Amino acid sequence: MKNTSWLIRREFWENRAIWLVPAVIGGLLLLGAVFGHVQFGSDLFRPDGPGGGVPSQVSLYALSGVVTSMFLIIMSVYSGWYLLDCLYADRKDRSILFWKSLPISDSETVLVKLLLGLIVIPLVYFAIADVTILFMALTLSLRTGAWMASGLWHPSLWLQTQGFWLYTIITLAVWFLPVAGWLMLISAWASRAVILWSVLPPLAIFIGERWMFGTYYFGRELLDRLGAGYARHAFNVTAGGEGWTREVIHRDSGDDAITYPTSLWHLLDPVGFFGSAATWIGVAVGVVLVVAAIQLRSRRAEI
Amino acid sequence: MPPLIEARELTKRYGKHLALDRVNFSIEPGRIVGLIGPNGAGKTSALRSLLGLTNYEGHLRVLGREPLRERTSLMADACFIADVAVLPGWLRVDQAIDFVAGVHPKFRRERALSLLEKTSIRSDSRMRELSKGMKTQVHLALTMAIDAKLFVLDEPTLGLDLLARRSFYDALVNDYMDETRTILITTHQVEEVENLLTDVMFIDKGHIVLDCSLDDVARRYAAVALSGAELEAARGLRPFYERRTLGKTVLYFENPDFARLGEFGEVLTPSVSDLFVAKLAGVAS
Numbered sequence: 001m002k003n004t005s006w007l008i009r010r011e012f013w014e015n016r017a018i019w020l021v022p023a024v025i026g027g028l029l030l031l032g033a034v035f036g037h038v039q040f041g042s043d044l045f046r047p048d049g050p051g052g053g054v055p056s057q058v059s060l061y062a063l064s065g066v067v068t069s070m071f072l073i074i075m076s077v078y079s080g081w082y083l084l085d086c087l088y089a090d091r092k093d094r095s096i097l098f099w100k101s102l103p104i105s106d107s108e109t110v111l112v113k114l115l116l117g118l119i120v121i122p123l124v125y126f127a128i129a130d131v132t133i134l135f136m137a138l139t140l141s142l143r144t145g146a147w148m149a150s151g152l153w154h155p156s157l158w159l160q161t162q163g164f165w166l167y168t169i170i171t172l173a174v175w176f177l178p179v180a181g182w183l184m185l186i187s188a189w190a191s192r193a194v195i196l197w198s199v200l201p202p203l204a205i206f207i208g209e210r211w212m213f214g215t216y217y218f219g220r221e222l223l224d225r226l227g228a229g230y231a232r233h234a235f236n237v238t239a240g241g242e243g244w245t246r247e248v249i250h251r252d253s254g255d256d257a258i259t260y261p262t263s264l265w266h267l268l269d270p271v272g273f274f275g276s277a278a279t280w281i282g283v284a285v286g287v288v289l290v291v292a293a294i295q296l297r298s299r300r301a302e303i
Numbered sequence: 304m305p306p307l308i309e310a311r312e313l314t315k316r317y318g319k320h321l322a323l324d325r326v327n328f329s330i331e332p333g334r335i336v337g338l339i340g341p342n343g344a345g346k347t348s349a350l351r352s353l354l355g356l357t358n359y360e361g362h363l364r365v366l367g368r369e370p371l372r373e374r375t376s377l378m379a380d381a382c383f384i385a386d387v388a389v390l391p392g393w394l395r396v397d398q399a400i401d402f403v404a405g406v407h408p409k410f411r412r413e414r415a416l417s418l419l420e421k422t423s424i425r426s427d428s429r430m431r432e433l434s435k436g437m438k439t440q441v442h443l444a445l446t447m448a449i450d451a452k453l454f455v456l457d458e459p460t461l462g463l464d465l466l467a468r469r470s471f472y473d474a475l476v477n478d479y480m481d482e483t484r485t486i487l488i489t490t491h492q493v494e495e496v497e498n499l500l501t502d503v504m505f506i507d508k509g510h511i512v513l514d515c516s517l518d519d520v521a522r523r524y525a526a527v528a529l530s531g532a533e534l535e536a537a538r539g540l541r542p543f544y545e546r547r548t549l550g551k552t553v554l555y556f557e558n559p560d561f562a563r564l565g566e567f568g569e570v571l572t573p574s575v576s577d578l579f580v581a582k583l584a585g586v587a588s
Binding site: 003014100102103105300 | 389
């Protein structure tokens with residue numbers, strides 16, 4: 001698809017923050033690793049540290065866990081903002097009158113922007129986070145010597161973190177499709193105050209339901225969609241049981257128990273995720289919202 | 304050959320307001336048509352409908368296509384500049400050329416580059432760094448490099464200074480116009496375009512009040528400047544509009560008896576701008 005690749009390139013021209021923001025974060029983390037007080041679990045797992053004696057792979061979990069969650073949080077905020085702005089900005093500055101003078105369909109335009117928000121931007125963050133973790137691991141190993149290095153260099157663990165990320169990107173995209181669809185619909189529709197419009201209708205439904213029926217179904221579903229629901233559906237979040245390792249560490253101060261996944265694969269729950277009704281109801285709602293956004297886009301020129 | 308643009312009972316509503324009220328017109332290939340009207344007359348609504356940018360009622364075909372439903376394929380053969388300075392500020396000139404070259408099958412990059420070479424615009428400038436006039440030049444270069452059958456211009460020089468306006472129209476006339484192209488242009492600055500046009504359409508309050516070629520204007524309309532007794536006598540021929548100027552009164556006639564009119568004085572063909580004023584004022588009274 002020739003148009004698609006040009007449309008993606010255009011998004012990168014317009015939104016340089018897509019790669020600039022994660023690049024800057026990655027750069028800062030690296031600077032911290034090079035010059036800062038050694039952090040990210042390294043002191044914790046020092047042989048004489050408080051977590052001394054903990055299995056070495058846990059230090060890689062700790063490092064990649066901290067770095068990726070940072071990237072993930074910033075990525076979610078940025079992606080959300082991107083989707084909310086992407087069909088609004090060109091109506092506001094009237095450049096839509098230029099884009100629409102080219103033989104590119106509205107569905108192509110909208111779907112590429114959806115692809116950016118749900119897949120491409122997360123992939124960029126993933127790639128940069130990955131490189132950051134690699135260099136941080138290298139730096140920390142060099143700085144701390146063998147005890148840290150032994151924990152960070154497990155080729156199979158590195159492979160696991162890649163798989164973990166890809167699974168996360170795919171499931172995030174599926175789970176948050178209705179949210180993305182809603183943001184794009186507002187972006188295609190609102191003539192100003194997109195943030196306000198994206199929040200007000202759900203809030204109104206929540207209050208309306210509470211006032212008329214005294215119930216909270218909508219609010220509960222919404223919070224679950226935006227919050228805990230994703231982790232519950234996509235991952236095995238309960239520690240312990242099969243796939244988890246429990247080790248007791250003996251210290252002078254007494255024994256200490258630690259539980260960690262034997263492999264990251266055990267955390268993933270693709271069967272549960274793709275077998276869940278909540279996933280597919282979300283997809284259906286998302287498709288309806290995206291189609292509505294395309295319809296609106298084709299009927300609206302500037303604001 | 305079917306008309307390039309065909310509108311029957313074309314209507315555009317904004318709530319209760321009728322921006323276009325059952326308008327009929329057609330445009331033949333190879334014409335340069337001026338769609339002229341005061342602000343709020345329905346010009347932009349008409350163009351937005353033609354270009355598939357908005358929904359409408361009635362029958363409308365542009366290059367054989369239904370604009371709103373088939374905008375994508377229509378835009379392969381038609382191009383437009385709707386208003387000035389709509390190129391986004393973050394876009395660089397070379398990116399704009401790359402992008403259009405990438406997505407438009409009928410875009411000729413060399414042509415765009417040679418048009419831009421004549422200007423002082425650097426290819427690594429962002430649109431936000433350019434003046435309004437320069438932005439318009441970039442947009443015009445991009446658009447003129449497309450081998451389109453139909454070129455629509457909506458108020459292309461609005462807000463530009465005199466020099467920029469002049470160079471815009473010079474470029475259009477010298478580098479673009481030939482018999483194979485059809486151009487539809489709206490403006491309320493009639494004087495600027497009247498030498499370009501082959502046809503005029505006047506639009507007012509959602510209605511077309513005049514639709515004819517400039518040749519027909521000479522055949523159908525006449526103006527005579529008179530004073531005194533001759534003026535009184537000529538009024539008997541029922542002018543549709545009169546205007547006082549420099550001690551004389553100019554009378555405007557539609558389909559007059561040219562021989563009889565000639566007896567009063569020199570019969571002139573009214574300019575498009577005079578005719579526009581006469582027609583619209585005539586409608587108002």
